[in-house]
Amino acid sequence: MPVKIAPSILSADFMNLERELARIATADLVHVDVMDNHFVPNLTLGLPVVRRIVEVSPVPVDVHLMIEDADRWAPEFARAGVASVTFHAEATQAPVRLARELRSLGARAGVALRPASPVEPFFDLLPELDMVLVMTVEPGFGGQSFIEGTLPKVRRTRDAITAAGTDTWLQVDGGVSRETIARIAQAGADVFVAGSAVYGADDVAAEIAELRSRAST
Numbered sequence: 001m002p003v004k005i006a007p008s009i010l011s012a013d014f015m016n017l018e019r020e021l022a023r024i025a026t027a028d029l030v031h032v033d034v035m036d037n038h039f040v041p042n043l044t045l046g047l048p049v050v051r052r053i054v055e056v057s058p059v060p061v062d063v064h065l066m067i068e069d070a071d072r073w074a075p076e077f078a079r080a081g082v083a084s085v086t087f088h089a090e091a092t093q094a095p096v097r098l099a100r101e102l103r104s105l106g107a108r109a110g111v112a113l114r115p116a117s118p119v120e121p122f123f124d125l126l127p128e129l130d131m132v133l134v135m136t137v138e139p140g141f142g143g144q145s146f147i148e149g150t151l152p153k154v155r156r157t158r159d160a161i162t163a164a165g166t167d168t169w170l171q172v173d174g175g176v177s178r179e180t181i182a183r184i185a186q187a188g189a190d191v192f193v194a195g196s197a198v199y200g201a202d203d204v205a206a207e208i209a210e211l212r213s214r215a216s217t
């Protein structure tokens with residue numbers, strides 16, 4: 001399956017979001033980090049801004065919810081028309097019920113795991129999930145360095161997806177760069193979030209192409 005590059009607008013200029021979205025028109029998805037200052041110690045943006053992003057984005061919108069009470073809020077993002085909603089395993093009481101609700105609202109359903117959270121409880125639930133997000137930094141901030149110790153988890157997740165025979169995407173988020181992306185791809189990831197690597201580049205389109213090529217070899 002071809003790899004997907006999902007630039008994170010966390011590293012974009014929030015005062016010029018429309019222009020920043022236009023700069024990543026060659027990407028596969030745009031990754032939007034929603035933080036509530038409770039689940040993570042940072043606050044970003046919420047539903048009204050996401051609704052406008054859906055209207056102007058040249059690529060499908062991939063929302064990463066780093067918020068408490070995902071059961072209450074995640075469906076609202078699906079209703080906003082995003083392509084995928086990823087909630088944290090640590091922030092839901094009922095992941096399968098929530099994933100089913102997101103799918104019924106027309107969104108892809110993803111579950112995200114902090115670096116220290118086990119992924120194994122989700123292996124039997126893969127048919128209910130369109131994506132698993134293995135966090136490769138502690139969620140909350142862009143620009144952190146990749147945690148090497150998360151690679152075995154990526155590998156185990158890929159093996160489980162292969163064994164289950166589902167078309168679940170395996171996303172990684174945090175510290176993805178020219179230096180790390182090939183290793184992460186070899187471990188089995190196929191959707192790569194990159195914030196500072198993409199928006200920190202002089203030529204954003206060239207950086208997206210470079211990341212895609214390094215992930216594909």
Ligand code: DX5
Nearest residue numbers: 008139140142143175195196
């Ligand atoms: C961090 C966010 C990431 C962040 C990644 O909690 O979930 O999406 O933007 O930033 P980089 O690519 O700079 O590590």
Ligand code: ZN
Nearest residue numbers: 033064173193
């Ligand atoms: Zn993210």
